[in-house]
Amino acid sequence: MVDHLDGPAPSAQADKRRRRAAPAQPSLACKLDVKASDARDRARNMPLGEERAEATQQAMILENAAYMLRQFGTRAS
Numbered sequence: 001m002v003d004h005l006d007g008p009a010p011s012a013q014a015d016k017r018r019r020r021a022a023p024a025q026p027s028l029a030c031k032l033d034v035k036a037s038d039a040r041d042r043a044r045n046m047p048l049g050e051e052r053a054e055a056t057q058q059a060m061i062l063e064n065a066a067y068m069l070r071q072f073g074t075r076a077s
Helices: 010-020 028-044 050-071
Strands: none
Touching: 028 050
């Protein structure tokens, strides 16, 4: 066993640094999921027609982008 006379053990210092870290930012996929959900809700509240179809398509594009980011493992935030 090694005594650390100058201060806390290196592992204790690392633990302290981890605790001080900023909270994790939501991932890009999570942000896209939220935007897709909002877009889907807006489209649902529209009357039937071309505008609603376009809004639904945009929501699907956002959902697909979020899915692809999760599947291909990007770490972007």
